[in-house]
Amino acid sequence: MKNRSFHSSMKRAPYVFVAPFVVSFLVFYFYPIVNTVWMSFQEIVPGESRFIGGENYAKLFSEEFVKAVSNSFAYTALTILILIPVPIVLAILLNNGLKRLNTVYRALFFLPSLVSVVVAGTIFRLMFAGSSKAVINTVGHWFGLGPVDWVMGGSTAMFLLVLVAVWRWVGVNIVYFLSGLQNIPEELYEAAQIDGAGSLQKFLKITLPLLKPTIIFVTTISVFGGFAMFEESYIFWQGNSPNNSGLTIVGLIYQKGFQLGDFGISSAIGLVLMLIVFVVSMVQLNLFGFFKKEE
Amino acid sequence: MIVQSRLDPLLRLLKYVFLGALIVVLLFPIYALVLASFRPGRDLMRYGISFANLVPNVWDGKNFFNLLVDRGGRYLIWFGNSVFLSALQTTVSLALSSFVGYGLGVYHFRGRNGLLMLVLFVMMVPLQILILPLYTLMIGLGTMNTYWGVLLPFVVSPFAIFFFRQYAVSIPKDYLDAGRIDGLGEYSIFFRIITPLMAPAFGAMAILTAQQSWNSFLWPLIVMRTPEMYTLPIGLNSLLTPYGNNYDTLIAGSCLATIPLIVLFVIFQRYFISGLSTGGIKG
Numbered sequence: 208m209k210n211r212s213f214h215s216s217m218k219r220a221p222y223v224f225v226a227p228f229v230v231s232f233l234v235f236y237f238y239p240i241v242n243t244v245w246m247s248f249q250e251i252v253p254g255e256s257r258f259i260g261g262e263n264y265a266k267l268f269s270e271e272f273v274k275a276v277s278n279s280f281a282y283t284a285l286t287i288l289i290l291i292p293v294p295i296v297l298a299i300l301l302n303n304g305l306k307r308l309n310t311v312y313r314a315l316f317f318l319p320s321l322v323s324v325v326v327a328g329t330i331f332r333l334m335f336a337g338s339s340k341a342v343i344n345t346v347g348h349w350f351g352l353g354p355v356d357w358v359m360g361g362s363t364a365m366f367l368l369v370l371v372a373v374w375r376w377v378g379v380n381i382v383y384f385l386s387g388l389q390n391i392p393e394e395l396y397e398a399a400q401i402d403g404a405g406s407l408q409k410f411l412k413i414t415l416p417l418l419k420p421t422i423i424f425v426t427t428i429s430v431f432g433g434f435a436m437f438e439e440s441y442i443f444w445q446g447n448s449p450n451n452s453g454l455t456i457v458g459l460i461y462q463k464g465f466q467l468g469d470f471g472i473s474s475a476i477g478l479v480l481m482l483i484v485f486v487v488s489m490v491q492l493n494l495f496g497f498f499k500k501e502e
Numbered sequence: 503m504i505v506q507s508r509l510d511p512l513l514r515l516l517k518y519v520f521l522g523a524l525i526v527v528l529l530f531p532i533y534a535l536v537l538a539s540f541r542p543g544r545d546l547m548r549y550g551i552s553f554a555n556l557v558p559n560v561w562d563g564k565n566f567f568n569l570l571v572d573r574g575g576r577y578l579i580w581f582g583n584s585v586f587l588s589a590l591q592t593t594v595s596l597a598l599s600s601f602v603g604y605g606l607g608v609y610h611f612r613g614r615n616g617l618l619m620l621v622l623f624v625m626m627v628p629l630q631i632l633i634l635p636l637y638t639l640m641i642g643l644g645t646m647n648t649y650w651g652v653l654l655p656f657v658v659s660p661f662a663i664f665f666f667r668q669y670a671v672s673i674p675k676d677y678l679d680a681g682r683i684d685g686l687g688e689y690s691i692f693f694r695i696i697t698p699l700m701a702p703a704f705g706a707m708a709i710l711t712a713q714q715s716w717n718s719f720l721w722p723l724i725v726m727r728t729p730e731m732y733t734l735p736i737g738l739n740s741l742l743t744p745y746g747n748n749y750d751t752l753i754a755g756s757c758l759a760t761i762p763l764i765v766l767f768v769i770f771q772r773y774f775i776s777g778l779s780t781g782g783i784k785g
Binding site: 216217218220221222223224225227228229231232234235236238239240242243246297300301304305308312313314315316317318319321322323324325326327329330331332333334335336337338340341342345374377378379382383386427431432434435437438441442445457460461464465470473474477478480481484488 | 514517518521522524525528529531532534535538546548549550551552553554556598601602604605606609611614617620621624626627628629630631632633634635636637638639654655657658660663687688689692713716717719720724734735738739742752753756759760763764767768771774775778
């Protein structure tokens, strides 16, 4: 008797343990995704909605949509191009030498990531203010450059967005790569040393290949983060950047859905974004040989 | 060989000087924020942060005093909302996510691998895509402009589940067997034996969750409609008007909003780093 209740509890327990995730997944992920698909085929005005088939998708490719998509692609590409190689080099520099000092340096590199986007945006707005007295324009003046209207000038929008991203994320990626480096056995380097390998050779033949899982991980989260970017742009321009120079895909979703109330088209954009993120991640993982079977 | 050993200390010095210079540039904005918060907001609005602002000679705490009294102490209300929401979200998310993570890590049952894949998949879906349907859901549930509305979609964190799962896998089965022999039920084993063993994991996830919650922007921006419900990021954002009449509050407020996290980081640095590192290795 006692034995049976013991067994039934053993059988039931796992499902009770995972229940919170299952419930929250169904309510806050699955249902919203289904709902998005449904809404993307509808015209929705406050109080009523009607089915309009693929009309939202047909009118999707407006000028601002193309702009938002190309901005998001550019932002993602630029942040990855900077935020992978630079932190790798910094992590390698911080991986040997004086242990105490390295820990302190790592912590200092990490500090900017604690600053919220709102606060970071506020500081950068003030440092890059258009006035000739502002810090960055003063530095420019030393080099003979006239004052630049960094925030509202339009052509510098992407530069600002990438700069804030690099500032906030470089320390986090250093931590990722450091933990990757610390998993590489020291003996490999010693063996290579005996074989007469130079620093560059050791880097190319040992460090980079063994860092690959970390590189894949960081690239993957950077793709997701890059295409999901909205807040930085919102803090700089509150949704109205000059010539949409700072408009991102999520910015467009927000604008169409929450500022203009067009839920149908906003949902359609959301699904396109999901598709883009999925395809880009797959291509990226394929390039890295993530799906290749180990021989 | 002799040349090399003579060169090494010099190279090392050069390395630390180079990295140090980089850090000075990197921390410059934080330095600028701190100094600017002691100066009149009117000038900041007009000229931005200038080099004259960066000489540490003005230490007027008026802006900070203003935070307490400005418009019925709205800043204090936002601060309180942020503290309350971050604490609640961290508590609830840790409790539920550790529960699920343990279940996924320790038991063999049908559908386990599928569920694990699902957790990884959800980790990847950017929430930003789902804001619209989540928003309509919140309207349906009547939780707009409430603490519930901000909390509900995040009561379970897929990342934390994954983290606790990794941790639970590494706990020796002997602990479970010992508990069963002592006649403990499956849940008692988790609450009495396992949770104390997972203390480091709780530490790492508490820090990470609290940080994310404290700085979260998009979702509270959508849910919270009236100023007395704003969290710090939303409140500060609302001060970023083109007229700039709020810059006193904005700068000092930004400064004060960042300090709690920096203090947490200085005390619990190890947990911050270990929380992140697990994510990096799994690749």
